[in-house]
Amino acid sequence: MYEDDQLTTDQVVDGLKEALAQGITNGSDQASAVDGYLKNQFIRIVFPPDAAKVESRLRQLGLGNEVDKFIVSMNRGAERAANEAKPIFLQAIKEMTIEDAWGILKGEEDAATQYLKRTTSASLERKFQPIIAQSLNEVSATRYYTDLVSTYNKIPFVEKVNPDLDQYVTEQAIQGLFVLISEEEVKIRRDPTARTTKLLQKVFGNQSSSGHSRY
Numbered sequence: 001m002y003e004d005d006q007l008t009t010d011q012v013v014d015g016l017k018e019a020l021a022q023g024i025t026n027g028s029d030q031a032s033a034v035d036g037y038l039k040n041q042f043i044r045i046v047f048p049p050d051a052a053k054v055e056s057r058l059r060q061l062g063l064g065n066e067v068d069k070f071i072v073s074m075n076r077g078a079e080r081a082a083n084e085a086k087p088i089f090l091q092a093i094k095e096m097t098i099e100d101a102w103g104i105l106k107g108e109e110d111a112a113t114q115y116l117k118r119t120t121s122a123s124l125e126r127k128f129q130p131i132i133a134q135s136l137n138e139v140s141a142t143r144y145y146t147d148l149v150s151t152y153n154k155i156p157f158v159e160k161v162n163p164d165l166d167q168y169v170t171e172q173a174i175q176g177l178f179v180l181i182s183e184e185e186v187k188i189r190r191d192p193t194a195r196t197t198k199l200l201q202k203v204f205g206n207q208s209s210s211g212h213s214r215y
Contacts, residue, residue: 007203013101015203017093019188020112020181022196024089027180031082031173038075043176045074050163054152063151070148073141074165078173080135081128085177088127092120105203109189113182121174129170136169 030036037043047055047067055067093116104111136142145165153160187194188204195201 009098009101011199011203012105013096013098015199016101016104016112017096018197018199019185019204020093020096020116021090022188022200023113023181023184024086024093024116026184027177028082028086028089030180031177032079034079035075036082037078037173037176038072040176043172043179045071045078045169045172045176047071048163048165048168051149051152051161053158054148054161057155057158058148058152063148066144066148070141070144073139073144074136074169076139077132077135077141078169078176080138081131081173082177084131085124085128085174088124089116089120089177089181092116092124095119109186110182112185113178116181117178124174125170128174129166132170132173133166136166141165141169 030040031043037045047070058064058067096115100115104115108114133142142165149162152158153162184194188200192201192205195204
């Protein structure tokens with residue numbers, strides 16, 4: 001049994017899982033709220049980079065309003081899907097090992113988020129993409145996108161484009177969730193008031209007072 005200033009292995013593992021669960025819940029709740037993506041400059045989903053020239057050209061042609069509708073609909077799709085990611089993340093943290101937990105506790109301020117990103121990104125993307133696809137259809141993003149790309153591709157002499165919208169929004173939506181989860185993790189590490197349970201207070205308070213953490 002490892003010990004670190006009276007912290008037991010079980011307390012560290014349980015505390016890190018609890019911190020991640022709190023971060024996942026708060027992050028998912030923020031992202032799934034109306035404008036959770038759209039009005040957050042750090043996670044707002046913009047026109048796909050591969051199709052940036054489509055946006056620019058269509059705005060020049062006076063179709064800026066249609067482009068804006070599409071951007072809003074992409075973010076709405078991500079917001080609808082974000083809440084569905086929560087159980088996927090929560091299932092993933094159950095697999096954390098003892099070594100993972102101690103490494104996270106003594107690591108950088110976003111070490112838990114990086115662990116989650118490293119261990120879940122591939123499976124999360126596979127599970128999340130059909131949710132995103134359904135959400136994009138429900139808010140008409142797919143139709144807007146198809147119409148915009150078709151309009152652009154009819155312009156003489158342009159190089160035709162058609163990036164995979166579902167894949168792009170899936171990647172952006174997941175990255176956005178990790179950004180929010182990281183913010184929640186930093187709060188727990190830095191701010192005692194963010195440690196909402198006795199276990200979080202013991203695990204992270206111990207780190208702050210023992211000098212193992214910079215915060």
